Amino acid sequence: MTITKAKVLIAGAGFSGATLARILAEAGFCCVVLDERRHSAGNCHTERDEATGIMVHRYGPHIFHTDDDRIWRFIRRFGEFMPYRHQVLTTAGGRVYSMPVNLLTINQFFGKAFTPEEAEAFVASRTLAIAEPETFEDQALSTIGPELYEAFFRDYTAKQWGRSPRELPASILKRLPVRFTYDNNYFRHSQQAMPRHGYTQVVENMLRHPGIEVRLGESYDAAAPHDGFAHVFYTGQIDRYFGYRLGRLSYRTLDFEEVRSRAVLQGTAVMNFGDLSVPWTRVTEFRYFAPWETPSGEGSISYREYVRECGPDDIPYYPVHLAKEQALLRDYVGLAEVQHGVTFLGRLGNYAYLDMDMAIARAMEVAERAIRSFRERVAMPVFVHRPQ
Ligand SMILES: Cc1cc2nc3c(=O)[nH]c(=O)nc-3n(C[C@H](O)[C@H](O)[C@H](O)COP(=O)(O)OP(=O)(O)OC[C@H]3O[C@@H](n4cnc5c(N)ncnc54)[C@H](O)[C@@H]3O)c2cc1C
Incomplete structure (x- = not known):
């Protein structure tokens, strides 16, 4: 043919x-x-x-x-x-930090004014010696130490995957999730749009x-x-x-809870929530995805995002x-x-x-x-x- x-x-x-x-x-x-x-x-x-004119x-x-x-x-x-240009913040322990974990996060978290070199030496001094990390938790403890791991990774990962980081393989945490500069650019690709x-x-x-x-x-x-x-x-x-x-192959699914606010809700596009006491993983406030636009209507629209196991009638999101x-x-x-x-x-x-x-x-x-x-x-x- x-x-x-x-x-x-x-x-x-x-x-x-x-x-x-x-x-x-x-x-x-x-x-x-x-x-x-x-x-x-x-x-x-x-x-x-319809109500706000914001792209959701x-x-x-x-x-x-x-x-x-x-x-x-x-x-x-x-x-x-x-x-x-995408940037993400996270709320953990009642405070807001810069993400991905960078020099600002480290200085905020430990109340310091480290230089990059000092921060790297300090984080290295907090790590635990684990010869062959098998789990996500081992990997995190041996690369960033317990404080940063517990504040920014342990509970967030548990909410995202519905499993303790002790049950997840070390391979999930491939790269050191820490930057020793003030670069908070979420993506490092040449084109973001x-x-x-x-x-x-x-x-x-x-x-x-x-x-x-x-x-x-x-x-x-x-x-x-x-x-x-x-x-x-x-x-x-x-x-x-x-x-x-x-x-059935397993997936994680998402539930979105719509939040309408008369004023802006959080002042940024994406805020993660690191603590288990907050049931959602993140909140997206959509108006910040279009900084060039003035919304035609009143108020702001955001989604709270909840992650759970995917059932037969749910939309499969993450394999x-x-x-x-x-x-x-x-x-x-x-x-x-x-x-x-x-x-x-x-x-x-x-x-x-x-x-x-x-x-x-x-x-x-x-x-x-x-x-x-x-x-x-x-x-x-x-x-x-x-x-x-
Ligand atoms: C929460 C989340 C956030 C993400 N954020 C980003 C991001 O910021 N940047 C990025 O680059 N990527 C992101 N992604 C990835 C992005 O969603 C995927 O790259 C994209 O959806 C892949 O497109 P696809 O066509 O393969 O799959 P899909 O978008 O899932 O499209 C598949 C389509 O097939 C249809 N379909 C399935 N089965 C049938 C059937 N039997 N009959 C008829 N129709 C059927 C479905 O209805 C669906 O419309 C994100 C993913 C998730 C889960």
């Missing part, structure tokens, strides 16, 4: 599905994109709050950041991106192409026949594709990569690898946490592979990026 006649089905209209559809459509494919939600953009969906991120705060020029050029074809009119408009623009038909509010059912399509690209949950027949899940994932990958006519991608299809730029980069690679496969008449692989 030539590319110009190839009709493909793409399940999911998030960044993965939309990027794939756009590149394939520009190469001459006909793409039908299904999403069971009534909107596109997946978990990056944004919409303006319905599935949690999303900041675009990348070092990849190709992605940066690609995304700006579909919307205007405004410069935005917010779409002026929200992510949903960007994704809608991606999907606006004569070669793309979008069907919102329509689920993809792997068990139903899909005649007439040369290939299926699936960006939903891999375990769901197989009817959960081996069991849980512990030993049990890794084994189950391997089994699903085994099942998938004997399928024909389907390729899994995206954060759910690959059971991976992917930032937006990574999801876009991977979808581009899948699209390039598909174009080559159709041109050379060779089978498209089930995974271009094998889950691990």
Whole structure:
């Protein structure tokens, strides 16, 4: 079949599905994109709050950041991106500190005026000698010591993952989470930005192409026949594709509690809450994501974010990569690898946490592979990026 006649089905209209559809459509494919939600953009969906006119991120705060020029050029074809520099604060023990832990945090916390060198020597003097750290807690104690760990990592991590840091592997805390300068820039990528009119408009623009038909509010059912399509690209949950027949992969889900305030609530976009006595992990006040805007209405809108285990009817957010899940994932990958006519991608299809730029980069690679496969008449692989 030539590319110009190839009709493909793409399940999911998030960044993965939309990027794939756009590149394939520009190469001459006909793409039908299904999403069971009534909107596109997946978990990056944004919409303006009617009362305040503020752009709200319905599935949690999303900041675009990348070092990849190709992605940066690609995304700006579909919307205007405004410069935005993300910073995060945390409330712990009734005080507010700068995040990620940096020289200001250390000086605030210990009531000192250390230079970078003094701070590094001081933190090193607080660490515990643990020869081979096995758990998150061991790792933290051996790199930053008990005081900073207990204030900023222990309870926050327990809320985020629903498990004591003593049960989590050391590998989660890969890098030393401390900076010995006053750099509080949350992301270190060369490009950080917010779409002026929200992510949903960007994704809608991606999907606006004569070669793309979008069907919102329509689920993809792997068990139903899909005649007439040369290939299926699936960006939903891999375990769901197989009817959960081996069991469910674990995720953490989020609940958002909307808080409306007459005045501004916290004066910054994101405030973390480090203590277990506060049940939410963070609060996002959305007006601070658009410093260039004056809201059209009165008041401010914020979300308190609560993390918990994902049940069968909840939205899966963060994959849980512990030993049990890794084994189950391997089994699903085994099942998938004997399928024909389907390729899994995206954060759910690959059971991976992917930032937006990574999801876009991977979808581009899948699209390039598909174009080559159709041109050379060779089978498209089930995974271009094998889950691990
Ligand atoms: C709380 C949170 C905050 C984040 N913040 C950032 C950030 O600041 N910066 C950043 O770069 N990234 C961030 N991310 C990551 C970002 O959300 C992902 O990169 C992005 O959502 C990946 O897009 P996707 O298309 O792979 O998946 P999704 O956005 O999940 O889209 C998948 C789509 O497929 C649809 N679907 C699934 N199954 C079916 C089916 N069977 N039939 C029909 N439709 C189906 C779903 O409805 C969904 O719309 C964050 C993630 C989380 C959880």
